[in-house]
Amino acid sequence: MDWLQIFVLAIVQGLTEFLPISSSAHLILVPIFSDWNDQGLAFDVALHIGSLSAVVIYFRHELVGMTTSWCCSVARRGTDEDARLAWWVILATIPVGLAGLAFKDSIEGIMRSPLVIAAGLIVFGLLLAYADWRHRGTRDEYHLYWQDALWVGLAQTLALIPGTSRSGITMTAGLLLGLSREASARFSFLLSIPVIVLAGGLEIIGLASAPGPVDWRTLILGALLSGISAFLCIHFFLLFIRRIGMQPFVVYRLMLGVALIWLFGGSPS
Known part of the structure; x- marks a missing residue:
């Protein structure tokens, strides 16, 4: 892989993982519109590690509170809003895990x-x-009910269809259930953590069955670029939707979809 390919794929992964425009669609389309060879499973794993690191670092304070409270709830020491949010993230992850398999x-x-x-x-x-x-609505992610989490989780299974966008469909479900824009986005980002872990775990299993030489410099650079772009994306996206909303992303999706139909409408592939 050359430096341009590493840069483009890492930035595309980092930005589109959390924007409601479908990361899988963009990563599928990049090879279609370029003459690059497949980047390989190891590089895919590195990009996911970068994205995962970004969202964990960004929500580190929330995750510490959720984890601590969840452990207390398991030990039957009481349940607070942090523990409930942790349980709802787990509940909402189950449908997509089963559907993915x-x-x-x-x-x-x-x-x-x-x-x-x-x-x-x-x-x-x-x-x-x-x-x-x-x-x-005006509810935040701490005021979800288990039924809300389940509906968001069921909606998340649709993200297995390329072009849907995991973040897009979970934010859509959150908005329809009465969450604010920011709460919908924040819950979506928290849901990305177990999903990325599950997807990355499957890729690692595949990688372990096909050992080969490892280009650590390429993997580290890809993970670093993916993580930085993902962190900045999360930060500015939350500021952006508070003022402007989702409509610019809707326009982008429609324009890209129409362009793909125009380009590939006459082709069986």
């Missing part, structure tokens, strides 16, 4: 088609637009 082969096959990506971008982009345009 059940439909992994289908997702890696025909569902990586540019036209499937285009459909996901447009359909779920319009749903995000509706959720953001309608009257919004």
Whole structure:
């Protein structure tokens, strides 16, 4: 891999992992529009480690409180809002974990088609637009009920379809359930932690079964660039949606979806 490929793939992963525009779609499309060889499983793992590090560092204070309170709740020492939030993150992760194992082969096959990506971008982009345009609630992530967490978790399974966007569909569900924009985004980001861990774990298993030479410099640089871009993305996205909302991302999704239909509409792939 050359320096340009490392930079582009790392920045794309870091930015799109948390923006409601579908990271999987962009990482699938980059090779389509370039003549680069596949970056390899080890580099994918490194990019996920970078994104995971960014969200853990950004929410480190919340995670410490959630973990401590959750452990106390397991020991039956009482349940507070931090413990409940931790339980809701776990609950919302179960559906996507089960769906990922059940439909992994289908997702890696025909569902990586540019036209499937285009459909996901447009359909779920319009749903995000509706959720953001309608009257919004004011609840924060600490005032979720278990039913809310389950609905968000079920919605998250749709992110297995390329083009949907895990962050986009979970934010959409949060908005429809009466969360504020910031709360929807923050809960989505917290949900990304176990999802990235699960996805990265599957990749590591695959990597372990196909050993080979390791280019540590490439992996470290990719993880570092992915982590920095992801951290900045989280910080500025939360500031951005408070003032402007989701509509610019909806417009981007629609434009990209239409462009893909125009480019690949006559092609069976």
